[in-house]
Amino acid sequence: MIPVSEAEQRILSLVQPLDRDRDTEQVPLLNAAGRVLAEPVISSLDFPHWDNSAMDGYAVRYADVQNCAPDRPVTLTIAEEIPAGYQPQKVVQSGQAARILTGSMLPAGADTVVMQEDTQRQGDRVTILTVPKPQAFVRQRGSYYQAGTPLLPAGCNLQATEIAVLAAAQQASVKVYRRPRVAILSTGSELVDIDRPLQPGQLVDSNQYALATLVAQAGAEPVLLGIIPDDPEMLRKAIAQAI
Known part of the structure; x- marks a missing residue:
């Protein structure tokens, strides 16, 4: 040994x-x-594929809202509604905003998203109550992965x-x-398959099933060669076949 x-x-x-x-x-x-x-x-695709919103809210121009505060709110006209899966049709101009949902494309002209909790809407106008950070809640095109x-x-x-x-x-x-192929053979004249009745002195060949399962779990392909009795010539031929 x-x-x-x-x-x-x-x-x-x-x-x-x-x-x-x-x-x-x-x-x-x-x-x-x-x-x-x-x-x-x-990949030939950028991730994200385009600038998009990470929050439900309003796409705005930061220059329009940078000086707002609870005592100095800024009111903007809503130029467009942008649901998920929709391509914006308008450019956000000064004094405008676009209603936007999470994952929706950011419209041209806008560079910041104000989450809806920091706004009040009345009809086609929205009031921004607190100043956001520049480019807040904007996921830039290619920021996770760049094509090529x-x-x-x-x-x-x-x-x-x-x-x-x-x-x-x-x-x-x-x-x-x-998948790598792994040959498995069991040796021992005392071993029998699981579908045969046990005789005195015999054992079920359970290791073959355990090893085959471990091989498959490791990503390889088990090749089962069965039980080889304690005979040197039969063992030699079985090992040669496995190789």
Whole structure:
């Protein structure tokens, strides 16, 4: 018998990395969970795709509201209503505001969003009660990610977060490494499969199921070669087949 550490070192010294050209495949995004990216992903989209609001409120020009206060409120005319998914049609001029919802595109001319709790509306006019910070509640185009730069690196393990990022980048499929194949064989004349009745002195081959599960959880493909009795020649042939 050799020590476990030596056996582990012998095995690891024989491991060869998967080849980026031969050992890859293109898979649909919904089948990519737990897989490893074989090449970097670069998107042609900025994130966010456009300047947008991080708050329900009113898109304004900061220059119009920078001096307002509870005792000096500023009243603006509402030029447009901008719900989510709508492309603004007007430019916010001096003295104007646009009603805007969270995630909606920021209209041209506006550079700041005042949340609705700091306003009072009457008809087509809105009164700004407190001065906001410049560019408050504005998510700038490309502030999270800029098109043409690496989005996810090769070697990235794809989990739920990465799948969501790829979906947002409209990546319907991705190039991943194939799953490593791991041959599993059980040795011992006392072992039997789970569907056979036990005879005196026999044991159920439960380790094969545990190892297969662990291999699958690690992202590899278990290849089950069954039970090999305590026969040197049969063991040699089984190991050769596994290799």
